[in-house]
Structures are given as C-alpha cells and as structure tokens.
Amino acid sequence: MPGCSLPVRQPCAIRHPTCLAAGSDGFLTKELIYEKNHSQPPSTDSTLFSVTPEADTETLLANASETLNSAREMANMLAFDLEGPQRSLVLAIHQLVEIGGLLVDQALEKVAPV
Template identity: 40%
Template sequence: MIKDTPNPPGLDGETDAEATFTSSKPAMAERRPSPIFTTVPDVDNETLLVHACETLASACVMASELAFLLSGPKRNLALAIEQMAALAELSVNRVLDNVDPQG
C-alpha cells in the first residue's frame, strides 16, 4: 500500500536535530538575512562593542534576577546563563580596551 504522506521527521532512524541540520543546511545557504534588524552600515567598531557590552551586562542582570526567583536545577541553569554572559562581557570589554585604550 502506498502512503499519501511521508514519515514525520525522526521516524527513519535520524533524530530531529539531525534532520533539521541536514535538511536546512542548503536552504540556509540560499537564505539572505532580513533587513528588518540590521545595524547602520557605517557604525564604527567601538560603538558596536560598547552596545554589545551593555547588552551582555543587561543579560547578566536579568539572568541573575531570574535565578533568585527560581530554585534547584532551574536556578542553576539561570546562574550558568548569567556566568556565560558575564564571561562574554569580559571578553568584549578586553576587545574594547584593545581597540581604544583609555590608559
């Protein structure tokens, strides 16, 4: 008997993640970014780094606030997200210092 519809993803032995990665890879190469959320083309690197640093600092604060509302593994996850954002903020600050030394 011939089926009218194909098998749903994941039923033929590959996981959903594998199916998504392998099937969307060619489509992603053809896709162009939407201009709805783009930066101004002539923004300098220092300005971009400052905004990235401020965004990461805000993410740290939000994750920290969320962690204090949670308990157990969910709290640990929020604190891990906060730590990752803090480490990224430190890296951006270092690059910012390299671009424009203040000393």
C-alpha cells in the same frame, strides 16, 4: 481604528520628524500612525533587526558590552526567583554572559583604551 490602544492624541517627548509633521504641534494622531504604518506595501525583507554598516568598532563593542550587561543583570535577578535545576541553568547562562562581557570589554579596551 479597531484594536488601537493609543490615545486619540499622543504627545511626543522626543520630537521625531514624523511627530513634527503631524501639524507642527508635536502630537501624533491615530490616523497619522495608521497611515504611516499601513501606506507602504509590506517588506519582503525578512530582517527584523540590523546594525548600520557605518558603525565603528568602538561603538559596536560598547553597545555589545551594554547588551551583555543587561542580559547578565536579568539572569542574576531571575536566578533569585528560581530553585533547583532551573536556578542552576540561569546561573550557568549568567556565567556565559559574564564571560562574553569580559571578552567584549577586553576587545573594547584594545580598540579604545581609557
């Protein structure tokens, strides 16, 4: 397969159903991956990411909190690599993410007190 960077056989540690169906040895092959990804017509849906409608409020808030914590940490690490106006901008983004995190954590506490 031109341009494919996968090894000929790739072990799957998670044991997805697709991997198990690959011959019940838990390995994917380039051919199986190509077939799975190219056998269906392209989607006309422009949605790249979505959230399952069945997710409860506590789960949504917990995931939002973790996402904001990750963004805060990335901004914090990046700020130390920059100087001047760029550093100030990243620190401002860090502060906005921190405020968003506090709001989400407060909402999570109201929905599911610890």
